[in-house]
Amino acid sequence: MAIFNKRWRLLAAGLPLALVTAMAGFTGTANALSTDVVISAVYGGGGNFGATIKNDFIELANLTSNPVSVDGWSVQYASAAGAVFQMTNLSGSIPANGRYLVQQSAGASGTLNLPTPDATGSIPMSATSGVVALVTAQIPLVGCGISCATAPNVKDLIGYGATANVETLAAPGLTNSTANARSGAMVDTDNNSVDFTSGVPSATNTAGVTVRADDGPTDPTPGSVRIHDIQGSGRISPIVGQSVTNVPGIVTAVRTTGNSRGYWFQDPTVDADPLTSEGLFVFLGQTSPTVVPGDSVLATGRVTEFRPAAGAQTLTELGGPISTIKVSGGNALPAPVTVTLPDAFTKSGALEAQPLEPSSYVLDWLEVNEGMRATINQSTRLISPVNTEFDELWVTFKPTQNPTPRGGVVYKSYDDQNSGRFFIQSLIGAPPANVGSTLAAGTTGVIDYQSFGGYVLQATELAAITEGGLKKQKVLPPKKAGDLSVATYNVENLDPDDPDAKFARLAQDLVFNLGSPDIVALEEIQDNNGATNNGEVAANETLAEFIAAIQAAGGPTYDWRSIDPNDGTDGGEPGGNIRQAFLFNPARTTFVDRPGGDADTAVSVLRARPTSNQVSLSVSPGRINPSNTAWASSRKPLVGEFLFDGNKQLFLVANHLNSKGGDHPLTAAVQPPNRVSEVQRLQQAAQVRDFVKDLSEKSAGRARVVVLGDLNDYQFSPVIQSLTESGTVLKTLIDTLPVDQRYSYIFDGNSQVLDHILVSPAIKGYSYGVVHINAEFSDQASDHDPQVMRILTGCDVSPLPTRCLPGSPVVDVP
Known part of the structure; x- marks a missing residue:
């Protein structure tokens, strides 16, 4: 299972990644860095719900020690996506090292007036995203598109939030309770994202009078709604979507990092209904809370039900513009x-x-x-x-x-x-x-x-x-020199940008813990520059670095085979182009090269003669039906033909099936959870099964086939049952272990099976085990445990010798 997209967070604030990426391409700068007059603050939430200040405003700052006239100048505003600017004319001058305040439209809420403005307009500015330009003329900006920072007469410009019309990169997006203010020493770098930070709205006029949003009068009277009224006696709040005022409670915890910052508060007075919670989360987005545990507060906002992912349950919370009144501090927390x-x-x-x-x-x-x-x-x-x-x-x-x-x-x-x-x-x-x-x-x-x-x-x-003293496992020494060991290992997005320590650790795993397997199927091998998304698809440098690390750890000089995917077609981390690869020890096994395999060519099974049971691959290495829609945005199976123990044929199919991304969580709102991703894996399983059946039928059941890798599903799942045709086409080796040992991965606290080794009936004697070296440990080289099987020599006879019977251990138990 790819690590990418595995981890979901509460992303209720901030710009979409695609928009941030697109904006990064716009690098226009103003005609010159402004060293005298700059825009020092913008605020578009004036008079909106939850706002304290009644009006939107734009503040200018004079960075010099002399007055600067703004006669004939203007400030101009456009929406984030708009090309039409609205203009407010300026007059007078800005005092030395002083400020100049332009008042804009008022809303219906708020309790504080701005200081006496130096200029007044009626522009309704956006509370979240927009563009403000300081222009040394009173002519509306027209035709500058998203490059208005470089337009004639533009002295300074700020694009904030979700707009591309910026100086280099946008300043933070705003809310009804936050304004952007120029940072630190007021230096203009022509990069809005660097020059501005969001915070409490504060406005200063030429007279030096300042009003801050948190200076306003507060009403410490609790409202009529309590937390248990918001939570209700069900999963969904009975007043979801409604605004509530001055909800009382004691702050019990705060979250000050990430995109879901805020605080929890709890009413110490419990109601009579045992089904209603007395606690609630107050969502502040990317704004860190100023309250601390023990503060008695009154919170104002809108009741929301936040569903963090498809199929998930909701979190009842207070969102929207938030106003918090601190009544007192140092209070005892409610008993847990x-x-x-x-x-x-x-x-x-x-x-x-x-x-x-x-x-x-x-x-x-x-x-x-x-x-x-x-x-x-x-x-x-x-x-x-x-x-x-x-x-x-x-x-x-x-x-x-x-x-x-x-x-x-x-x-x-x-x-x-x-x-x-x-x-x-x-x-x-x-x-x-x-x-x-x-x-x-x-x-x-x-x-x-x-x-x-x-x-x-x-x-x-x-x-x-x-600590419980858990030890890492390793394979037992082979009992006969002719045994062939085969392993599968998901190495978690391995590429040359990874630290040397990761390569060294994985190499140590292969040499010491896995006993230098003769063949290793690797999953999540990335291209030569990893997540850099520049069209690179080759992974020769990744594999060469890994092989060198294995040699340095005392292992054999492996050779490798793989097929480069087409750029961006196989899923995983964007730019990484993950794929499967075979490592093999040429002193122990021979890879049968058959030319012609590439990203688009389907491998097929060939008979030596129409009546022969001798089969081969049309290409080796090859891919199973790569143009089939079952493999859309997913890894295609890698097939290879090997020889061992003389001229015995072995066909390997290395897989990394579609991940479980998109499946509803175990705590889903509808039970049992919907396994959305299973649909594609079932299609993929059918493709692999039909290929194995073709090998079996054309060889009259003599083809030794090992299907292995990260199949991203459980041994009891419909996917594995379909792939093995309920055990008739392939045998699931994880099922040969005791039930309590059937796991290779841990997710949501469940030790479970995602990785598999499956064998065809022609493989008579084998030993098998999961080598637990990662999933159970904080110190991980990968989040998956590898698996190893040995194809035991001398097992092509009947009856089977004792050593060929299933159940022979391959892993020690430290």
């Missing part, structure tokens, strides 16, 4: 509820239409306590490693529920979601720790909901973690 998870994970059907049953279902208990302080009053076991990049960990409240021998929780079927799993994200950081470690009692925070992981405890206090 104790996290208590019922036996069942959830009911079926549309959850938002059903009553909450918190004593029966985990998802209902979490919803009832959404936004509230909660604490874990028992020690728990880590069932995923701590993700130190995002300070995340999963624990289990039910230690005997489907445990793995190494401390995790195995995912056995769609009907068993492992209801004891619990997700924690620490707001104060988290130390590295591995699966099987112990989290002591005492972790406390607030219950939140996000797309990745669903319900989560945003921890303000993280209890001590005691």
Whole structure:
């Protein structure tokens, strides 16, 4: 499963990436850097809901020690997408090192008047995105398109928010409660994104009188609506979409990073309904909260239901323009509820239409306590490693529920979601720790909901973690020299831009932990410049660097085969052009090269003669039916023909099927969750299965075939059942392991299977295992564990010798 797009965050604010990228191409600069008069502030939210100041305004600053006349000048405004500028004429002068205030349109709200303006217009400026130009003439700007910064008479210009009409890059987008002000020493660099920052609106006129939005009068009287009225007794607020004023509560936690900044607050006075939460998140976008835990506040805003991803449940929150009145500080926080998870994970059907049953279902208990302080009053076991990049960990409240021998929780079927799993994200950081470690009692925070992981405890206090002593596995020495070892390893977007340490670590994995397999199918090999999106598709440098690292680690001198994809057609990280590749040890096996394979040519199965059972590939390496729509924006299987143990043929099909991106989360609003991505994988599975069947039929069942790689689906899934034709075409080797050992990846706290090795019936004797070196550890070279099988020599006889019978171990258990 590709790491790219795996991680979703609450992106409720900020510009779309595509727009930011497009804007980066506009690099026009003004005629000259302004060293005397500049635009010092712009504000378009005046008089809007949640605004304190009644009017929009534009402020100018004189950077010199002498007065500057603005007679005959103008300020002009256009919308973000508009080409028509509205103009306000200026007159008079700006004092030495002083300011000049231009008042614009008023709204219906607000409590503060601006200082006496030096010029007055009636332009209704946008509260989010727009363009303001300071012009040394009173002629409307016409025809400059998105390059008005370089138009005649333009002394200074600011484009803010989602506009391309800028000096180099846009200043921050605004809200009803934020203005852009020139930063620091007021130096003009002709880069709006550098010169301006957003913050509390503040306006100063030529007389030096300043009004700040936070200087206004406040009304400390609580409104009539309480948090439990907003949350209601269901999943959706009964007053969603309505504006509420002066909702009281005590701040319990704050989030000051990312695009979902804000604070949680809770009403210490509990109502009589056990189904209504007393906690709520106040969403501030990219603006950091100024309140701290213990502040008593009155919050004003609009009740929203934020759905962070397709199919996810919603988070009830206070959004829109936010006004917060601090009444007092240092108050005691409301007592936390104790996290208590019922036996069942959830009911079926549309959850938002059903009553909450918190004593029966985990998802209902979490919803009832959404936004509230909660604490874990028992020690728990880590069932995923701590993700130190995002300070995340999963624990289990039910230690005997489907445990793995190494401390995790195995995912056995769609009907068993492992209801004891619990997700924690620490707001104060988290130390590295591995699966099987112990989290002591005492972790406390607030219950939140996000797309990745669903319900989560945003921890303000993280209890001590005691490492469990988990060790990494390695393969056992081969018992016979003629055995052929084959491995699959997803190396997670490997490219030459990765640090040398990653190459060295992966090389160590192959040499020490995997025992230098004779053939390795690699997934997620990127092109020679990684995510740089410039048309490069070759990966020879990536593979050469990896092979050199393996040699340095004491491994063999591998050779490699792969096929470069067409640019941008195989999914994964944009610009990376991931693909599969074969590494093979030429001292142990021979790759049969058959020319003609490329990104667009389909490999086919050939008979030596019409009546012969001897088969070969039309091209080697080759790709399975790459033009078929099943492979749209996805990796195409790589097929290769090998010889081993004399002249025994072996056909390998290396895969990286369509990822699970787009599937609804386990905590989805409709249960069971919709597996959207499965449709394409079923099509892909059919393509691979039909190719293997062709090999089998034309060889009269004699073709030794290994299908392996990141199939992005579970051993019990319809995809794997279709690919193997329920075990008749291919055998799923993960199913030969005990149930509690069937995993190669951990997601949402579930130890699960995404990677596979499947074999055709012609392979009689083998040993197999998953080598656990990554998924359970905070220190990972990849997020996947590799798998190894050995094709055992001397197993082409009947009855099978004892060593050829399934179940022979290949992995030690430290």
